[in-house]
Amino acid sequence: MFDPVIAPSGTLLGLLQRGRGDGTLHALAAPRDEALAALDHCVLHDPRHDWQVENRSLYYARLYLDLDGGLDEIEGHLFSADDRLDDAEERTGLSLAVLGHLASYGREDALGLLRRYAATGANWAWALDELALRDDDAGLRALALPVLARFPLTARGEADLAATVRDAFEPRPWRLWAEDRREAVGARVRAAREQGSFDRWQRQLSPTGPRPGWSVEAVFEWAEQGLERGSALHLPAARCLNAVAGPEDRERIVEAARDGGDGARSASLHYLAESRDPAVLDLIEAAAGSPSRTVAEAAVAAFERMCGEEAVDRARGWVHRPDALGASAAGVLACRGGHEDAQLVLGALRETVRSDGPDAQALYRLVDGAGRLGIVCAAPVLRHVYRETASSQLRGRAARALAATDPSFATGFAVECLWDCEETTREVAALHAETGDVRVAERLRRLAADPAEEDEVQTAVRSRIGTDPAAM
Secondary structure, three states, X not given: OOOOOOOOOOOHXXXXXXXXXXXXXXXXXXXXXXXXXXXXXXXXXXOOOOOOOOOOHHHHHHHHHHHOOOOHHHHHHHOOOHHHHOOOHHXXXXXHHHHHHHHHOOOHHHHHHHHHHHHHOOOHHHHHHHHHHHOOHHHHHOOHHHHHOOOOOOHHHHHHHHHHHHHOOOOHHHHHHHOOXXXXXXXXXXXXXXXXXXHHHHHHHOOOOOOOOOOHHHHHHHHHHHHHOOOOOHHHHHHHHHHHOOHHHHHHHHHHHHHOOHHHHHHHHHHHHHOOOOOHHHHHHHHHOOOOHHHHHHHHHHHHOOOOHHHHHHHHHHXXXXXXXXXXXXXXXXXXXXXXXXXXXXXXXXXXXHHHOOOOOOHHHHHHHHHHOOOHHHHHHHHXXXXXXXXXXXXXXXXXXXXXXXXXXXXXXXXXXOOOOOHHHHHHHXXXXXOOOHHHHHHHHHHHHOOOOOHHHHHHHHHHHHHOHHHO
């Protein structure tokens, strides 16, 4: 899929796309048709840069409930002709997840759409997982024949069915169907489950990786072969070196880290970094300037995995480098440096925002570091990242950092964070939001009573309600 186009942060659409709490508050204050149009746009055109880690579904489902929104647009999206042409999970996953949450809130129209899509849609497995958590046994049993009809009665069809049953994220429907007395349902699913278990057992008996008794040279050869096949095996190869290498092999490993092939060099750098070899930092510095992207990236990754004081000390010398190793050094100082490194971390934070924008990957550790080190003068930059980033994960990190650095957080961003799309951000807000605001007290009570809310958030909410009379 193409990267989503994110509207400016000052617009209703931009706020909803980012999953900000202010998105919900502005939508409830906007004309209903305008708010529903923006909401539908977000659900039909997933705005997340990383849909596998960022949350939006509960956030959007709650807004559909608050706006009493219909599901016609979602229905048209799911059952359009595009569903036959584009079966990627990203196209329909958010819509199906939103329907799942709405079904858990008692929306029968959402439950009906999930059942229809599980029977006929391209991304049926996702819909079935949503139903496995929310539908009753009768509803799931009714889907047995439509789902099994997707797998023809051929050797390939039976193999595909066995793999699907084996890898199912939610096994409940398959367990129900295995109990079905019909030959075309129960017997077939039981056979598929047995075949899946046999396939897993066979894979365990026939490993394709390293064998006991391998030498250092054999590990290097395996790492090189992995690169030739397009698979980076640096980390598993480094673990193999831990198992087979002795003191007599150090010179050979250091040589490979200096001049070996890309696979062997990368594996050696990781091995030497993990063992905190005294030569590794010089080797990493040399490898970081390698014309091989594989080696340069492995050198930076090996450095980031080091945890000793010698790595932190070297980071202080590398932090001003204008390359990936310099950015990595700033991240190491943010994560493991002391208060004497606060100015270096602050400088790196400001420069990263200025040069790479509010969505830069390097900001994650720098934002965490600003909070960990309590860099009060970082608050203006953190507020900018909070407002502008399209990543709800990064915004949540900025909120945690602001809680540690910005005295105005409790009466400012913490309030809107109670409506944020990320549960960890709502948890931070529940711990810090000033309860003198009438919106905060009402929101805390609602979160405490919402069965869809995460346990950690409800624990934080109840700790405030139980100790703060103003929140009652």
